[in-house]
Amino acid sequence: MKGIELVGSAQAHTRSLTRTLSHQRRCQAHPILLCPCTVRLWAWLTLNSPSKRFVEKDLDVSVAGRSFMITGANSGIGKAAAMAIAKKGGTVHMVCRNKDKAEEARADIVKESGNKEVYVHILDLSETRKVWEFAEAFKKKYKALNVLINNAGSIMSQRDVNAEGLEKSFAVNVLGIYILTKSLVPLLEKSPDPRVISVTSGGMFVQKLRIGNLQSERGRYDGTMVYAQHKRQQVVMTEQFAKTHTNIHFSVMHPGWVDTPAVANAMPDFHRSMKESLRSPDQGADTVVWLAISEVAITNPSGRFYQDRRVVSTHLPLAWTHSSPLEEQKFMSLLEELAKKFQPH
Numbered sequence: 001m002k003g004i005e006l007v008g009s010a011q012a013h014t015r016s017l018t019r020t021l022s023h024q025r026r027c028q029a030h031p032i033l034l035c036p037c038t039v040r041l042w043a044w045l046t047l048n049s050p051s052k053r054f055v056e057k058d059l060d061v062s063v064a065g066r067s068f069m070i071t072g073a074n075s076g077i078g079k080a081a082a083m084a085i086a087k088k089g090g091t092v093h094m095v096c097r098n099k100d101k102a103e104e105a106r107a108d109i110v111k112e113s114g115n116k117e118v119y120v121h122i123l124d125l126s127e128t129r130k131v132w133e134f135a136e137a138f139k140k141k142y143k144a145l146n147v148l149i150n151n152a153g154s155i156m157s158q159r160d161v162n163a164e165g166l167e168k169s170f171a172v173n174v175l176g177i178y179i180l181t182k183s184l185v186p187l188l189e190k191s192p193d194p195r196v197i198s199v200t201s202g203g204m205f206v207q208k209l210r211i212g213n214l215q216s217e218r219g220r221y222d223g224t225m226v227y228a229q230h231k232r233q234q235v236v237m238t239e240q241f242a243k244t245h246t247n248i249h250f251s252v253m254h255p256g257w258v259d260t261p262a263v264a265n266a267m268p269d270f271h272r273s274m275k276e277s278l279r280s281p282d283q284g285a286d287t288v289v290w291l292a293i294s295e296v297a298i299t300n301p302s303g304r305f306y307q308d309r310r311v312v313s314t315h316l317p318l319a320w321t322h323s324s325p326l327e328e329q330k331f332m333s334l335l336e337e338l339a340k341k342f343q344p345h
């Protein structure tokens with residue numbers, strides 16, 4: 001997987017991000033969309049991938065005999081990760097909501113990788129009961145799952161609820177991941193070298209965990225802010241899962257700004273003006289694949305946040321985004337309660 005040339009330094013990143021945050025706080029700007037200079041700065045910061053320090057042989061492994069479940073594997077980062085893993089010989093379970101798109105992506109992956117061990121599973125992660133049913137059925141059918149990659153993500157322009165009355169993007173971005181992971185833990189624990197990777201976003205840097213409005217019922221619904229909050233929740237969830245399930249290696253990562261349908265649809269102006277500078281899906285998927293297959297990734301402690309194959313802080317310097325252990329435990333209890341409410345008996 002080819003990376004992008006090194007342009008900026010880590011220190012410059014940190015200084016610029018700190019300036020970005022203080023600018024946002026002063027002008028009350030939106031974390032991603034409403035402030036064009038912030039968007040450009042964010043893009044620039046994450047475009048400058050330090051690929052020069054990547055060790056190529058980290059990915060020089062065969063994963064034949066290992067199985068990988070990837071949500072949202074028909075498009076963008078998920079498809080690129082599925083392709084890379086299939087090329088390394090892994091069995092790939094693509095979890096997608098749209099059958100036609102999924103089959104088309106599967107055909108591309110099989111053709112290019114020459115690996116036929118690629119399976120499509122149809123699941124809309126916004127349908128909470130169905131997430132349970134899918135995971136429980138998968139557990140019964142398959143003997144092993146080595147790696148779960150929670151990649152699918154959703155930004156809504158307006159608040160909508162699912163059949164269970166839950167805000168839809170929360171159902172996809174947070175509760176879907178919680179249920180899928182929790183249900184599959186016993187299968188992962190039975191499998192050698194189990195790993196769970198979640199794809200978050202740098203948007204989470206401007207959010208503190210908020211547990212009082214999980215369904216975004218109060219206040220004006222701002223889809224991008226809601227998304228950024230969910231991305232913070234994914235980071236906290238990963239840290240907490242790592243403490244509870246110590247036999248599994250958990251990680252969460254930011255892919256950088258990547259040219260995918262999600263960005264083109266959710267941020268059309270930004271996409272138009274920055275298109276030439278965005279990462280390719282392969283480049284965005286690089287750290288996902290590294291976390292999923294490399295030996296060196298699991299030498300880091302479980303529960304960490306990564307950018308460009310490196311553990312990085314989950315908070316910016318001087319940020320106000322830290323939450324207390326009590327809030328984090330309460331958050332996990334709320335997820336457990338919600339998940340149980342819709343668990344099939």
Ligand SMILES: NC(=O)c1ccc[n+]([C@@H]2O[C@H](COP(=O)([O-])OP(=O)(O)OC[C@H]3O[C@@H](n4cnc5c(N)ncnc54)[C@H](OP(=O)(O)O)[C@@H]3O)[C@@H](O)[C@H]2O)c1
Binds near residue numbers: 153201
């Ligand atoms: N692109 C970036 O710059 C960027 C930056 C930071 C983080 N991310 C994260 O990267 C992840 C992948 O996004 P992407 O950029 O690669 O976008 P993408 O190409 O649009 O992929 C998103 C995938 O998620 C699937 N998905 C969405 N809602 C779903 C649902 N309810 N049930 C099942 N699948 C669902 C989509 O399915 P359909 O094809 O059927 O819509 C698609 O396969 C997301 O978590 C996103 O938040 C992306």
